[in-house]
Amino acid sequence: MSKIIKCYYCGKVIETENQLVEKKIPMATKVGIRNYRRKFHMNCLPKYLEGRADKSLLTKENNDWNAVYNYFRKELLGLGETKSLDTHTVRRLTGLRLGQYYPNGQNVRILPRGYDFKTILLTMKVVKPKVNMYVSNTNFSNSKHRTDGIMRFITGEINDVSQRIEQQNKASEKLMKDKDIPSFDYKAKLKEKKQEQGNTVQNDINNLFGGQL
Known part of the structure; x- marks a missing residue:
């Protein structure tokens, strides 16, 4: 092509x-x-x-988005519940869901690229102390300037957070697989095998002598 x-x-x-x-x-x-x-x-x-x-999947992702929206508004911007995020901030957050600056005419739900909303939320919690200090000590020209400044902290950490989550998930999967594999007790198995052999010999003797011995 x-x-x-x-x-x-x-x-x-x-x-x-x-x-x-x-x-x-x-x-x-x-x-x-x-x-x-x-x-x-x-x-x-x-x-x-x-x-x-899958309605349950859509509902879950919508709930994760609401958590990201509310955390950014309250914990990073210090805004009350009656305040809404401006369009630029919403587009930056939804763009990050796809690993982009803006989503650029794309739905952000159900797509397996970029970063899921849970990873974005966890990253925001990681950078919160730095962001709060940055916001308190910086004079912003406008809300766009403030949002872009905060997003630099998030984009700077999100790859590391994503990798740590992936490693943790792999470790959890391995642990679950290990639990599903039954342990092999060699001594018990050997004893069981000998008992089976002994029972087989005894049955042959009984069959041969009619159980008279």
């Missing part, structure tokens, strides 16, 4: 036309929901549609 085309779902390059499939995707815009044609790997489209159809 002469033009580089990336899959809407995984974000990786679609190498050949045989791998390419297009699908109209509903997108939230300022004037309501509009359908836009997006390009996918052939094997990625079913995964995307399955994720979109």
Whole structure:
């Protein structure tokens, strides 16, 4: 393919036309929901549609987003619950979900790229002391300047946080697998084997002599 085309779902390059499939995707815009044609790997489209159809998965990600939104507003900006985040801040946070500056006309839910909202939230908690000090000692020209300054702390730490979470998850998976593997007691197995052999010999003797010995 002469033009580089990336899959809407995984974000990786679609190498050949045989791998390419297009699908109209509903997108939230300022004037309501509009359908836009997006390009996918052939094997990625079913995964995307399955994720979109999983209401519990969507609900979970929406709840994680709410936690990110509220933490940034209260703990990093010091705003009350009646205050809303400005558009720029929301776009920076949702862009980070995809590993980008802004989401640029993409839904941010169910896509397996960038950083999930739980990782973003944990990173914000890690950098909170530094951010609070930075906000207290800096004169910002506007809210955009303040948000971008805070985001530098988050983007500077999020790769490390993501790697630590991945390592922890792998360790947990290994632990669970180890628990599922029964331990092998050599001595007990040997004793069991000898008993089986002894019982077999005794049965043969009984069968031969009619149990008279």
